[in-house]
Amino acid sequence: MNAASPRTVRVLVADDHPIVLDGVTLALRRTPWLEIVGYARTGRHAIEAAARLQPDVVLLDLRLPDMLGPEATAGLLAEAPSLKVILFTAYPDHVAIEAALAAGARGVVVKDTERADLVEVIRKVVGGERVVAADLGADGAAAPRRALDDRGITRREYDILRRVAMGQTNPEIADALGLTRNTVKTYLQRLLEKLGARNRVEALARANELGIL
Known part of the structure; x- marks a missing residue:
């Protein structure tokens, strides 16, 4: 100090x-x-x-x-x-x-x-x-953000994806974000389609490959 x-x-x-x-x-x-x-x-x-x-x-x-x-x-x-x-x-x-x-x-x-x-x-x-830190710069997150944009993944969908990565269930995600369970299910289905995945495990693996998790 x-x-x-x-x-x-x-x-x-x-x-x-x-x-x-x-x-x-x-x-x-x-x-x-x-x-x-x-x-x-x-x-x-x-x-x-x-x-x-x-x-x-x-x-x-x-x-x-x-x-x-x-x-x-x-x-x-x-x-x-x-x-x-x-x-x-x-x-x-x-x-x-x-x-x-x-x-x-x-x-x-x-x-x-x-x-x-x-x-x-x-x-x-x-x-x-x-x-x-200086080496992060104003556009430090540009590459991952571009990956989200390229896939058309919205901020809300990304929030849900993060919670899936944390192991949360649909009811837990719904409670945390103030959504209905059906809404969470709909968001997850869209995420699977955008990531070209058949299930949560594949979605997380794909998200890691893209550098967004």
Whole structure:
């Protein structure tokens, strides 16, 4: 921080890869004003840990096993509204980044960034800035977005696709999005057609191939 703001910033790291957790721990522990207060390997665990530990910052992997960044960000901020969420990702062109920022994330950092740059992003975000790493650029999500546009996949259909990837059932998706079950079923059928898939498994595989999940 600086002489006027010497307080310790408490950080929760949410990532399902042990080597990333180890690397981030080593990097941040070299910074006197940063303290890692906990770890989480799923979105659900991150949300629970944030409620319990009340960190200042969550360094959040964009793709956790049970949810993507937008849902995890929304859940974290529901538990701790003053929390600063920084997306930490190996996929700087992922279409979910835009949705996570819309959900309230305050920063984006790629996983191969230098330690000093990571610390600087944390410092700026804690200071109230919104920071997207320079190499993401204004059109950083252009390729995945183009894949959505080329297939004619709408924002609502993409929201449903993300929830399918999280393992949610049609009733769960309907409840989460305020839709009827029949409406969700209709959206899913359109998604299958647009992705050229026969079922959910094929749809998710195709979406991964296109880089939109």
